[in-house]
Amino acid sequence: MPFHESPDGTRIHYRLAGSGEQGLVFIHGWCGNTRHWEPQARAFARTHRVLRVDRRGDGRSDAPPGGYDPRDQADEMAGLIEVLGLRDLVAIGHAGGTPATLQLADRHPRLIRANVVIDWGPDLRPLRERRGGVGELPGEDEGYEQDLAKRYEGFFGRYTDRDRVRGWATEAARTPRHVAMANRVGSTNFSHAALLRRIRQPTLWINSTRPSLGFLRDLLPQAEQAWVIGTGHFPQLEVPEQINVLLRNFLGRLERGEVRSRR
Numbered sequence: 286m287p288f289h290e291s292p293d294g295t296r297i298h299y300r301l302a303g304s305g306e307q308g309l310v311f312i313h314g315w316c317g318n319t320r321h322w323e324p325q326a327r328a329f330a331r332t333h334r335v336l337r338v339d340r341r342g343d344g345r346s347d348a349p350p351g352g353y354d355p356r357d358q359a360d361e362m363a364g365l366i367e368v369l370g371l372r373d374l375v376a377i378g379h380a381g382g383t384p385a386t387l388q389l390a391d392r393h394p395r396l397i398r399a400n401v402v403i404d405w406g407p408d409l410r411p412l413r414e415r416r417g418g419v420g421e422l423p424g425e426d427e428g429y430e431q432d433l434a435k436r437y438e439g440f441f442g443r444y445t446d447r448d449r450v451r452g453w454a455t456e457a458a459r460t461p462r463h464v465a466m467a468n469r470v471g472s473t474n475f476s477h478a479a480l481l482r483r484i485r486q487p488t489l490w491i492n493s494t495r496p497s498l499g500f501l502r503d504l505l506p507q508a509e510q511a512w513v514i515g516t517g518h519f520p521q522l523e524v525p526e527q528i529n530v531l532l533r534n535f536l537g538r539l540e541r542g543e544v545r546s547r548r
Contacts, residue, residue, distance in 0.1 A: 318344030
């Protein structure tokens with residue numbers, strides 16, 4: 286089981302598979318793990334280098350008291366990518382993992398050539414108007430695991446097999462409470478609008494609903510938009526075939542020079 290040791294001694298679990306000229310790094314969302322990308326790893330490892338990372342505190346990675354700011358997580362993943370000798374990757378982030386994904390692209394542009402965002406809604410309000418997190422979680426002795434599992438089940442669509450949903454929710458509920466809260470708070474303590482304005486790489490933005498994405502015209506004008514159907518908040522698990530088709534199409538056009546960077 287491979288681990289990368291960060292400068293502060295934290296062990297970060299990762300999985301690397303596949304071969305090919307093009308590389309992909311998959312970054313899971315809130316309380317997730319590398320298994321959330323299993324359908325994509327199987328589909329793309331035949332033609333690509335596929336790197337999946339358990340973010341600090343999640344999955345099999347260590348869960349120290351601090352270090353959960355998305356900028357710190359981005360730097361941590363960049364260190365892993367460099368140790369593995371990878372570069373020019375396409376970074377693919379889901380939901381709450383998107384802040385770290387885009388920070389990786391912004392802070393380490395020589396490592397990341399393009400981005401894919403899956404089902405993330407940036408908070409475009411000024412920092413002073415935000416709360417310090419998104420709601421509260423109960424204490425460790427107040428049914429934290431049961432509450433988190435119940436909330437997590439609600440993220441999935443009604444058409445998704447409930448036994449599988451319960452399995453994913455049970456895994457999520459093993460996330461230490463301090464990690465779950467730190468990731469919530471960390472994702473709100475910087476300007477999402479400013480970050481989007483700094484992104485230069487081609488970007489594919491995939492949603493499971495049709496929200497207003499007009500902000501992309503101003504903040505991320507090179508972004509392409511796509512939607513999937515029949516899913517909840519985890520389309521890479523619920524409708525993996527749709528996600529894989531969109532990814533393969535985007536990657537092909539990226540190789541042919543048919544997608545654009547910010548001018």
